[in-house]
Amino acid sequence: MKALVCILLLLETFVFVVQQQVDGGLNENEISQQISSEDGRQNPPQTDTLRAEASTDSQQYCNLGIPDIHAALRELTATVTEQKANIRELTATVTEQKANIRELTATVTEQKEKNRELTATVTEQKENIRALETQLRDEMNKKNEEISNLTLSQVEELRKENRDREIAFSASLTQSSIEYIGPFSTEITLTYRNVFTNIGNAYNPITGIFTAPLKGAYMFRISVYGHGGITSTAAIHKNGKQVVSAHDIQPQAQDRLNSSNGVVLILEVGDVVYVRLWSGNRIVDSYNNHNTFSGFLLFPLR
Known part of the structure; x- marks a missing residue:
């Protein structure tokens, strides 16, 4: 029972101290007064013997626990500071990643634009090739027709000439x-x-x-x-x-x-x-x- 009461007092005192440290901090006297006040508030008088024992045990345990509370507060402060640093570092990393993502997005957009331009160029080249093929085919057909007509004319001339030579x-x-x-x-x-x-x-x-x-x-x-x-x-x-x-x-x-x-x-x-x-x-x-x-x-x- 004594130990339980002391633990409860210590926990309440720890919470209060942490709050006071956050708000502005307490000195050791204030901490002791706070512990005594909390002890009187949470343990109403029952019997003189019980109150005396509890007061003695509480004072003993609390006096023993104050240095541990300061150490825990310092460790907690260091942990919070470290976490803040980690958060700042993580925030910087996220910012950098966002910048990289924006840069990558810009690169992808630029590449898409280049691809569209390349596709347009290829399409234009295909159209030019088809037009050139059509032109060449028409010219070849025209030439073949001219050659055919010329050949027929030459054959007729040769036949006439050969008839003269027969x-x-x-x-x-x-x-x-x-x-x-x-x-x-x-x-x-x-x-x-x-x-x-x-x-x-x-x-x-x-x-x-x-x-x-x-x-x-x-x-x-x-x-x-x-x-x-x-x-x-x-x-x-x-x-x-x-x-x-x-x-x-x-x-x-x-x-x-x-x-x-x-x-x-x-x-x-x-x-x-x-x-x-x-x-x-x-x-x-x-x-x-x-x-x-x-x-x-x-x-x-x-």
Whole structure:
């Protein structure tokens, strides 16, 4: 019981002292008076013995507890001061974090703006690329159309030019069952009347003369056929000069004579080529067309 009463007194005194320390502080006499006052207020007289014992025990315990209260107050003050410092430090940290957050928010906002600008730029570039592709496609289609038209025009010109350059002929002497030509006392120009081909109409079957319509390289060929006993010789002439000849001779009448020859000539426009039968020679032709004269343009020359 004594201990409980003393503890209660000490607690009340501690609370009061703390309050007084907070309000302005008490000295030791005031603390002792306060303890005595509190002791008298909270412990009414019961018996003289009990009050005397309680007063003695309270004074003893209270006197022993005052230094502990001051120590607790100092420790509490130090703790409060430390907590205030921690609070100030924490407040500074929070302020710094807020500043960092504001800075980060500004950075994020700036980055978003840059992203929007970049997106706008990319969109614009895509539009430009699509426009360029459309322009290039239109230009390519136009060029292809021009090339196609030009190609068709060139092809038509080449066809026309090739038609002008399509020169070829082939003919034989006769279509009858059998015909002997020669011998004559002089050379004669043979007329190949049976015309197989006359592209470009450069060969005249009435005169037997081929006239070059273009400058170029021409191929000519003759075949000669006859019966034995008389020589069979014919020659290709260019502008009155003999170039090559086909010749054969057999002593017996029942023998057959065959010969051929050919030549490539460079002709100017208007040059003439024909075949002449030598004097004293004879050739034989029939529907078998043994004696022929042919020619064609290999390629034109400029």
